Amino acid sequence: MTEPTHLTSEQLEPIVAALHRRETYAAAGAGILVPPFPDCPTCGQAPTELVVRNDHPATFLEDKVAFGFRPCGHTFTADGEDLYRTYETARQQEGR
Numbered sequence: 001m002t003e004p005t006h007l008t009s010e011q012l013e014p015i016v017a018a019l020h021r022r023e024t025y026a027a028a029g030a031g032i033l034v035p036p037f038p039d040c041p042t043c044g045q046a047p048t049e050l051v052v053r054n055d056h057p058a059t060f061l062e063d064k065v066a067f068g069f070r071p072c073g074h075t076f077t078a079d080g081e082d083l084y085r086t087y088e089t090a091r092q093q094e095g096r
Protein backbone atom coordinates (compact mmCIF):
# COMPACT_ATOMS: atom_id res chain seq x y z
CA MET A 1 0.00 0.00 0.00
CA THR A 2 1.46 3.36 -0.99
CA GLU A 3 0.81 6.61 0.78
CA PRO A 4 -1.92 8.70 -0.78
CA THR A 5 -0.78 11.61 -2.92
CA HIS A 6 -2.01 15.01 -1.84
CA LEU A 7 -3.71 16.99 -4.55
CA THR A 8 -3.45 20.75 -4.87
CA SER A 9 -6.59 22.62 -5.84
CA GLU A 10 -5.28 22.88 -9.44
CA GLN A 11 -4.90 19.11 -9.62
CA LEU A 12 -8.23 18.63 -7.94
CA GLU A 13 -10.12 20.84 -10.37
CA PRO A 14 -10.36 18.48 -13.40
CA ILE A 15 -11.35 15.58 -11.15
CA VAL A 16 -14.07 17.50 -9.38
CA ALA A 17 -15.28 18.99 -12.67
CA ALA A 18 -15.60 15.49 -14.15
CA LEU A 19 -17.41 14.17 -11.08
CA HIS A 20 -19.77 17.12 -11.15
CA ARG A 21 -20.47 16.54 -14.84
CA ARG A 22 -21.32 12.91 -14.09
CA GLU A 23 -23.70 13.96 -11.32
CA THR A 24 -25.41 16.45 -13.58
CA TYR A 25 -25.86 13.91 -16.36
CA ALA A 26 -27.00 11.18 -13.98
CA ALA A 27 -29.52 13.53 -12.38
CA ALA A 28 -30.86 14.30 -15.85
CA GLY A 29 -31.32 10.57 -16.47
CA ALA A 30 -28.55 10.27 -19.06
CA GLY A 31 -27.96 6.59 -18.17
CA ILE A 32 -25.11 5.13 -20.24
CA LEU A 33 -24.33 8.55 -21.65
CA VAL A 34 -22.92 9.66 -18.30
CA PRO A 35 -19.37 10.96 -18.91
CA PRO A 36 -16.49 8.70 -17.81
CA PHE A 37 -14.55 9.08 -14.57
CA PRO A 38 -11.47 11.31 -14.81
CA ASP A 39 -8.17 9.53 -15.54
CA CYS A 40 -5.92 8.69 -12.61
CA PRO A 41 -3.47 11.61 -12.13
CA THR A 42 -0.62 9.20 -11.34
CA CYS A 43 -0.83 6.55 -14.05
CA GLY A 44 -3.36 8.02 -16.49
CA GLN A 45 -5.50 4.90 -16.43
CA ALA A 46 -9.23 5.41 -16.84
CA PRO A 47 -10.84 4.04 -13.68
CA THR A 48 -13.91 1.84 -13.64
CA GLU A 49 -14.67 3.03 -10.13
CA LEU A 50 -13.78 6.05 -8.07
CA VAL A 51 -14.21 5.75 -4.34
CA VAL A 52 -14.62 9.00 -2.44
CA ARG A 53 -14.56 9.06 1.30
CA ASN A 54 -14.06 11.46 4.14
CA ASP A 55 -11.54 10.14 6.64
CA HIS A 56 -12.52 12.44 9.46
CA PRO A 57 -16.20 13.20 9.26
CA ALA A 58 -16.36 14.29 12.90
CA THR A 59 -13.53 16.82 12.98
CA PHE A 60 -13.42 20.03 11.05
CA LEU A 61 -9.72 20.48 11.74
CA GLU A 62 -8.84 17.41 9.73
CA ASP A 63 -11.21 17.95 6.91
CA LYS A 64 -9.64 15.69 4.34
CA VAL A 65 -11.24 13.74 1.58
CA ALA A 66 -9.70 10.65 0.00
CA PHE A 67 -10.12 9.51 -3.59
CA GLY A 68 -9.43 5.92 -4.49
CA PHE A 69 -9.06 5.00 -8.15
CA ARG A 70 -9.96 1.44 -9.11
CA PRO A 71 -8.63 -0.86 -10.42
CA CYS A 72 -5.17 0.79 -10.44
CA GLY A 73 -5.40 1.38 -6.68
CA HIS A 74 -3.85 4.85 -6.53
CA THR A 75 -5.21 7.02 -3.77
CA PHE A 76 -5.22 10.77 -3.31
CA THR A 77 -6.22 13.14 -0.57
CA ALA A 78 -7.50 16.67 -0.83
CA ASP A 79 -8.43 19.36 1.66
CA GLY A 80 -12.14 19.63 2.26
CA GLU A 81 -11.91 23.36 1.70
CA ASP A 82 -10.20 22.93 -1.70
CA LEU A 83 -12.79 20.36 -2.63
CA TYR A 84 -15.62 22.69 -1.70
CA ARG A 85 -14.09 25.56 -3.67
CA THR A 86 -13.43 23.55 -6.82
CA TYR A 87 -16.90 22.04 -6.61
CA GLU A 88 -18.46 25.49 -6.41
CA THR A 89 -16.40 26.58 -9.43
CA ALA A 90 -17.54 23.55 -11.43
CA ARG A 91 -21.13 24.19 -10.44
CA GLN A 92 -21.00 27.82 -11.54
CA GLN A 93 -19.30 27.00 -14.83
CA GLU A 94 -22.08 24.62 -15.76
CA GLY A 95 -24.89 26.67 -14.34
CA ARG A 96 -25.01 28.98 -17.34
Ligand SMILES: [Zn+2]
Pocket residue numbers: 040041042043044045069072073074
Ligand atom coordinates in the same frame (compact mmCIF):
# COMPACT_ATOMS: atom_id res chain seq x y z
ZN1 LIG B 1 -3.48 5.07 -11.04
